[in-house]
Amino acid sequence: MTIQTSICPRCGQPTEGGLCPECRAANTRLITCEPRVTAVYCPVCDSQKRGKTWADLRIPREDFIAELAISAANIHADAKDLRVTVRSEETGPNRTTCALDLEATLYSVPVHETCEIEILWQKEACDRCSRISGGYYEGIVQVRATDRKINAYERGVATSIAEQTEDSLQEAGDRLSFISELENSKDGVDITVGSQHLGQEIARMVTGALGGRYTTHPKLVGEKDGKALYRVTYSIRLPYYQKGDVVVSRGGYFEVRDIERQQRLRVFDLQAGTARTLTEAEVERLIGNVREAESALVVFTQPDVVGLMDPRTYKTRELDAVPWTFPVEGQPIRVLRDEEQDRLVIVG
Ligand SMILES: [Zn+2]
Ligand SMILES: [Zn+2]
Known part of the structure; x- marks a missing residue:
């Protein structure tokens, strides 16, 4: 019977073949980082651009920075029990320096490595803010009452419904459902909306809460990217009599x-x-x-x-x-x- 023993060619310890775990771990790069990443954001609303798509920032900025830093790091596939910490510091008006600290086990050997990533912030007006500043809109919701003036209570309800509907559509990811103007005139309330979806929802919710009905009046106003562009007036008529x-x-x-x-x-x-x-x-x-x-x-x-x-x-x-x-x-x-x-x- 022969007993086969191998020894590590680097340190001379007995091994099961090749380098011993310690020498393998010491010989392996746990983490490699891109030294610099660029992040595009909207200076008006803080939306972030990934590829060609804009999205609202829904997590604390600090967490977002940590996420960007981690996505710039390449961690060795054999690493286990990862513990990552990111410390960040604003090092200039448009730059943030991140120190990424990684503890892990590699071939059952505890290892610890660090790397540094610089985030360069680039400003760009997002899809929503450029539409708003360019005066783009797709509809107007007009809230009026039948044979009387609308009252302060109805103005308040219509305004808060419009704002809540905008928030809930945007939270659901419908970024372009914005209100660009909310005007209280002597005849009623005019709500200028960035999408027909939002206009329709506001008209539905306001008549649901205050009664009455609405009619829609589309008007062809031109063409955008080869598609016919309509603007729709949602004309709400609140009933003469009100609840209460x-x-x-x-x-x-x-x-x-x-x-x-x-x-x-x-x-x-x-x-x-x-x-x-x-x-x-x-x-x-x-x-x-x-x-x-x-x-x-x-x-x-x-x-x-x-x-x-x-x-x-x-x-x-x-x-x-x-x-x-x-x-x-x-x-x-x-x-x-x-x-x-x-x-x-x-x-x-
Ligand atoms: Zn060894
Ligand atoms: Zn924006």
């Missing part, structure tokens, strides 16, 4: 809960506490909206009568009890004032 309006019909008071097509209102009977439908023709007048309700103190309650302190005159007024409300003496209850009849209407 309190209307008078045949001597009763009704709160508008929803506005259906063909001028039909889904209402809540503020005396009986039941739901029903009214046509606009059945409405005699509008007394206000529950958003403007006042708070009146309940002075006394009796089976058929409730006494409220009028918040304007501090005098006690007697009202018919409203079966669907539960007034408590000493507690406030919400009322709307019918100026024409000089009455308070309990809205709950």
Whole structure:
């Protein structure tokens, strides 16, 4: 029986053949780095360009720098148990120097190497910012009301819906769905949008929240890269009546809960506490909206009568009890004032 032993030609230790693990590890380059990488970014919005594609920076800048440095490093395929740390320092107005520190095991031998990478930052206007600064747009959403001016509440809702829709489309990667102008005019709100997708979404969401309907009016404005370029006006008409309006019909008071097509209102009977439908023709007048309700103190309650302190005159007024409300003496209850009849209407 012969026992075959080999020894490492470099250090003379016994091995299974060839160099021993220590000498192999010592002989292998763990990491090689490109000394310099160029990163293109938009100075306006901080978007980053990879190849030809722009993307918003969604991670902290420090993490992005570490990612760039690591992508410039080539780590030996046999390395295991990698522990990488990157320290970076701004070394000039357009340069960042990164020290990459790598600990690993190579052929079961712990190894440690470092390298240095310089990131050169190059400014370029991104696809979105160059469209915005060039005045490019694909549509305008016009928010108007039927036979009346739109009010501050509706302006606020339309504006915040527009901004939220822009944010959510951009977060989903639709970079060119931007709002380039949001204008409050005396007629309503005009929202200039960078994509028809955004215009459509805003029109859908605003009519969903405030009622009414919208029509689209495309207009051919020219050609871009061989394709017909349309601009679309999304014309929103908010209904005359709004959610929360309190209307008078045949001597009763009704709160508008929803506005259906063909001028039909889904209402809540503020005396009986039941739901029903009214046509606009059945409405005699509008007394206000529950958003403007006042708070009146309940002075006394009796089976058929409730006494409220009028918040304007501090005098006690007697009202018919409203079966669907539960007034408590000493507690406030919400009322709307019918100026024409000089009455308070309990809205709950
Ligand atoms: Zn050796
Ligand atoms: Zn940009």
